[in-house]
Amino acid sequence: SQKIEQNSEALNIQEGKTATLTCNYTNYSPAYLQWYRQDPGRGPVFLLLIRENEKEKRKERLKVTFDTTLKQSLFHITASQPADSATYLCALAFSSNTGKLIFGQGTTLQVKP
Amino acid sequence: NAGVTQTPKFRILKIGQSMTLQCTQDMNHNYMYWYRQDPGMGLKLIYYSVGAGITDKGEVPNGYNVSRSTTEDFPLRLELAAPSQTSVYFCASGDSFTDTQYFGPGTRLTVL
Structure with a gap:
């Protein structure tokens, strides 16, 4: 079965630095990959989507890369701020007909002022 | 737009009791999903629907049932x-x- 791995350890960085989060998967390449942000006690919020034929996507201070050879996605937050502190979830879709997602366990980011 | 609303926010059940979790969306989306999230874990898909009258099992469906009689409610x-x-x-x-x-x-x- 498909397995998705994100760093289970929390990532602590200083304000202003770039945070880099990793998402690795096994077996088949997904049709697309998404990143969500989740704050404590809240539902996930969509951030970015990258498709299998795309290498990189950007949105403001966010950047996602997708390497189907390495079976890995990297999620970058540049000029990080304390307000970026949250859990970030990686999710993979293997069919665009249903939109079904398989989620990683998430990585918690803590940005210190 | 209210987006996706769920009720109740909290509930305590005794073993063997039954209940229905309500979900409504006002964005006219065809697809709807139910997930569960255990502490420190990602989301696991329970059931999903690609349109009114159509439902299918996700990763962890045992002990649950769904219906989709309208686009809005699941x-x-x-x-x-x-x-x-x-x-x-x-x-x-x-x-x-x-x-x-x-x-x-x-x-x-x-x-x-």
Whole structure:
């Protein structure tokens, strides 16, 4: 079965630095990959989507890369701020007909002022 | 737009009791999903629907049932609640044009 791995350890960085989060998967390449942000006690919020034929996507201070050879996605937050502190979830879709997602366990980011 | 709404926010059940978690979306999305999230874990798909009258199992469907009689509503039924069903339940709707999912605020369920 498909397995998705994100760093289970929390990532602590200083304000202003770039945070880099990793998402690795096994077996088949997904049709697309998404990143969500989740704050404590809240539902996930969509951030970015990258498709299998795309290498990189950007949105403001966010950047996602997708390497189907390495079976890995990297999620970058540049000029990080304390307000970026949250859990970030990686999710993979293997069919665009249903939109079904398989989620990683998430990585918690803590940005210190 | 209210987006995706879920009721109740919290609930405590006794073992063997039943309940229905309500989910409603006002974005006219065809796709809807139910997930559960255990502490420190990612989301696991319970059931999903690609349109009114169509439902299918996800990764962890045992102990749950769903129905989809309208585009807006996707209730999740727990029969014979067990402690293993203690979790936070999230409903989401999916935009088939942008492949984006929109999540509700969640229902925190405890089974004692």
